[in-house]
Amino acid sequence: xxxxxxxxxxxxxxxxxxxxxxxxxxxxxxxxxxxxxxxxxxxxxxxxxxxxxxxxxxxxxxxxxxxxxxxx
Numbered sequence: 580x581x582x583x584x585x586x587x588x589x590x591x592x593x594x595x596x597x598x599x600x601x602x603x604x605x606x607x608x609x610x611x612x613x614x615x616x617x618x619x620x621x622x623x624x625x626x627x628x629x630x631x632x633x634x635x636x637x638x639x640x641x642x643x644x645x646x647x648x649x650x651x
Contacts, residue, residue, distance in 0.1 A: 580615075586625040610634070 589646070593603035610630065611621040 584628050586622060587628050587631055589624050592626065592631070 580609065584591070589600060589603045589607050591598045592607055596603070596606070598606065604624075607624060610626045611623065614621050614627075614630065614636050
């Protein structure tokens with residue numbers, strides 16, 4: 580049974596957008612700052628999958644784009 584990821588790691592974000600891991604840390608930090616400003620609880624180094632899907636135009640199912648979850 581396939582389980583959907585609730586949170587994406589910095590490494591997931593780097594892979595998704597083709598970024599370096601160091602730059603992905605900054606992206607995740609900005610996303611978490613946005614969530615915190617809306618009074619959401621945040622986990623450092625992780626961002627909710629649903630948030631990423633909602634904020635990135637054309638990205639509907641993150642798992643399709645991550646190597647570990649792609650069907651061979």
